[in-house]
Amino acid sequence: MVQPYKHEPFTDFTVEANRQAFLAALEKVEAELGRDYPLIIGGERIMTEDKITSINPADKAEVIGRVAKANQELAERAMKAADEAFRTWSRTSPEARADILFRAAAIVRRRKHEFSAWLVKEAGKPWREADADTAEAIDFMEYYGRQMLKLKDGIPVESRPGETNRFFYIPLGVGVVISPWNFPFAIMAGTTVASLVTGNTVLLKPASATPVVAYKFAEVLEEAGLPAGVLNYIPGSGAEVGDYLVDHPRTRFISFTGSRDVGIRIYERAAKVQPGQIWLKRVIAEMGGKDAIVVDKEADLELAAQSIVASAFGFSGQKCSACSRAIIVEDVYDQVLSRVVELTKQLNVGDPAEQATFMGPVIDQNAYNKIMEYIEIGKQEGRLMTGGEGDDAKGFFIQPTVFADVDPNARIMQEEIFGPVVAFAKARDFDHALEIANNTEYGLTGAVISRNRANLEKARQEFHVGNLYFNRGCTGAIVGYQPFGGFNMSGTDSKAGGPDYLILHMQAKTVSEMF
Numbered sequence: 253m254v255q256p257y258k259h260e261p262f263t264d265f266t267v268e269a270n271r272q273a274f275l276a277a278l279e280k281v282e283a284e285l286g287r288d289y290p291l292i293i294g295g296e297r298i299m300t301e302d303k304i305t306s307i308n309p310a311d312k313a314e315v316i317g318r319v320a321k322a323n324q325e326l327a328e329r330a331m332k333a334a335d336e337a338f339r340t341w342s343r344t345s346p347e348a349r350a351d352i353l354f355r356a357a358a359i360v361r362r363r364k365h366e367f368s369a370w371l372v373k374e375a376g377k378p379w380r381e382a383d384a385d386t387a388e389a390i391d392f393m394e395y396y397g398r399q400m401l402k403l404k405d406g407i408p409v410e411s412r413p414g415e416t417n418r419f420f421y422i423p424l425g426v427g428v429v430i431s432p433w434n435f436p437f438a439i440m441a442g443t444t445v446a447s448l449v450t451g452n453t454v455l456l457k458p459a460s461a462t463p464v465v466a467y468k469f470a471e472v473l474e475e476a477g478l479p480a481g482v483l484n485y486i487p488g489s490g491a492e493v494g495d496y497l498v499d500h501p502r503t504r505f506i507s508f509t510g511s512r513d514v515g516i517r518i519y520e521r522a523a524k525v526q527p528g529q530i531w532l533k534r535v536i537a538e539m540g541g542k543d544a545i546v547v548d549k550e551a552d553l554e555l556a557a558q559s560i561v562a563s564a565f566g567f568s569g570q571k572c573s574a575c576s577r578a579i580i581v582e583d584v585y586d587q588v589l590s591r592v593v594e595l596t597k598q599l600n601v602g603d604p605a606e607q608a609t610f611m612g613p614v615i616d617q618n619a620y621n622k623i624m625e626y627i628e629i630g631k632q633e634g635r636l637m638t639g640g641e642g643d644d645a646k647g648f649f650i651q652p653t654v655f656a657d658v659d660p661n662a663r664i665m666q667e668e669i670f671g672p673v674v675a676f677a678k679a680r681d682f683d684h685a686l687e688i689a690n691n692t693e694y695g696l697t698g699a700v701i702s703r704n705r706a707n708l709e710k711a712r713q714e715f716h717v718g719n720l721y722f723n724r725g726c727t728g729a730i731v732g733y734q735p736f737g738g739f740n741m742s743g744t745d746s747k748a749g750g751p752d753y754l755i756l757h758m759q760a761k762t763v764s765e766m767f
């Protein structure tokens with residue numbers, strides 16, 4: 253009997269034993285840096301001449317690993333392997349598939365700090381963020397395994413006398429999983445195992461900035477008993493391998509998490525029926541955000557300031573859920589702003605391998621350049637209150653940055669920056685604050701800090717985001733507790749970690765028999 257689902261607890265690093273264990277994990281990972289990793293196609297390891305070099309964003313001279321790079325020919329081979337493996341994997345019992353997830357979760361749990369240490373090194377995540385990423389990966393495996401057990405016999409439907417009707421779910425086929433670098437373990441693992449446990453086979457193309465942790469996870473799934481060919485690990489260029497697989501007539505569905513622009517491209521390309529294709533591809537697309545925290549005049553202002561700072565600057569603002577807009581009712585605007593500035597100035601920015609670091613680097617040179625450009629735009633559009641500086645000499649470090657008095661239509665209030673930058677806008681009243689909050693093309697997360705019940709109820713109806721939080725920050729959804737996904741240009745609102753997520757990876761079949 254499977255135990256009821258409970259989310260994986262976060263590690264308390266004030267406990268000395270935990271601190272020591274994490275330091276030991278960092279040491280272990282440091283000793284393994286710089287290795288070469290192959291593709292995995294049909295269970296076979298394939299090394300290529302051309303490689304993706306994964307570096308530490310906090311120290312660009314440090315190579316995390318060199319990963320083989322798939323081209324179209326290898327992607328085709330992987331497609332054939334996945335297509336072949338689908339014949340048997342789709343007939344494997346849901347219980348056996350779920351057991352592989354539970355076993356994989358147990359393996360990761362035993363090596364939890366080691367996985368988090370890879371995240372510190374490869375993604376530049378500070379300890380707490382890395383620990384949360386690993387915990388979320390474990391949660392996805394535990395939660396989706398249980399969800400599959402709930403769904404395995406379908407859902408009862410009505411039958412008339414002399415008739416038996418059954419309604420159940422079958423797998424789709426080969427899925428292409430395309431994952432981002434910002435939750436390089438949790439989102440990569442979650443989107444992969446959701447596809448697998450539902451009986452599909454997978455071509456996994458992880459983000460090029462974080463392919464090593466994805467390789468480590470592919471190894472875990474093998475160790476847990478996943479048969480060869482069911483998961484194929486094929487890092488490669490988005491434009492080359494990504495487009496090729498999205499267009500491929502044998503691709504049955506695409507599970508994409510990433511930026512708005514790439515999401516739209518995939519959505520459009522997947523809609524085109526290719527010669528030989530006998531289905532309409534399904535697309536699950538989780539895209540960007542321009543998330544806001546609204547602060548009412550009747551509110552705990554300290555909570556408001558703490559929530560804004562944590563949501564804006566956790567993992568350097570590189571979360572689709574990050575607070576990049578603080579919308580404050582004018583009566584309390586100055587107080588909240590000055591407290592946020594004060595708290596921001598106290599943040600510890602530096603090497604994420606150090607326990608005391610709150611905020612590490614941004615992911616790479618492109619991200620650094622883009623964010624610094626937005627900071628320049630921000631200087632034209634608002635009042636720079638703190639931050640604004642960057643240093644990319646050793647790693648890609650940007651100071652947490654606060655802009656005040658920004659017009660709701662300004663670029664830094666409309667466009668996803670994906671860095672440690674928050675813009676403040678003043679609202680006349682609560683209704684005006686909600687109007688500003690809804691004034692973007694995105695609709696992912698949002699929060700309201702208020703003691704006014706009527707205003708909270710108004711926000712429940714009117715604040716148009718997939719994940720709305722009251723009296724807390726707008727990041728940190730927990731699998732199975734706060735199913736995650738957004739409206740409008742934030743994607744297809746496919747709620748990851750939610751009770752209806754797995755169904756998106758299957759098709760429903762009705763069988764009616766007369767007696």
Ligand SMILES: NC(=O)c1ccc[n+]([C@@H]2O[C@H](COP(=O)([O-])OP(=O)(O)OC[C@H]3O[C@@H](n4cnc5c(N)ncnc54)[C@H](O)[C@@H]3O)[C@@H](O)[C@H]2O)c1
Pocket residue numbers: 430431432433434435439457458459460488489490491493494495498509510511512514515517518538539540541571572573668670696736737738742743
């Ligand atoms: N809504 C969510 O749940 C969620 C979660 C995490 C990140 N995000 C979003 O992801 C973005 C940051 O991640 P990113 O920089 O890795 O995004 P990205 O769109 O640049 O890349 C995401 C993935 O798409 C691949 N890709 C690029 N071009 C492709 C193409 N033509 N065809 C197929 N695949 C292609 C990349 O290689 C990568 O694996 C932000 O916009 C963030 O808001 C959203």
Ligand SMILES: N[C@@H](CCC=O)C(=O)O
Pocket residue numbers: 434435570571572573726727728729730736
């Ligand atoms: N699920 C994460 C965000 C994922 C996107 O980056 C959160 O809730 O903060």
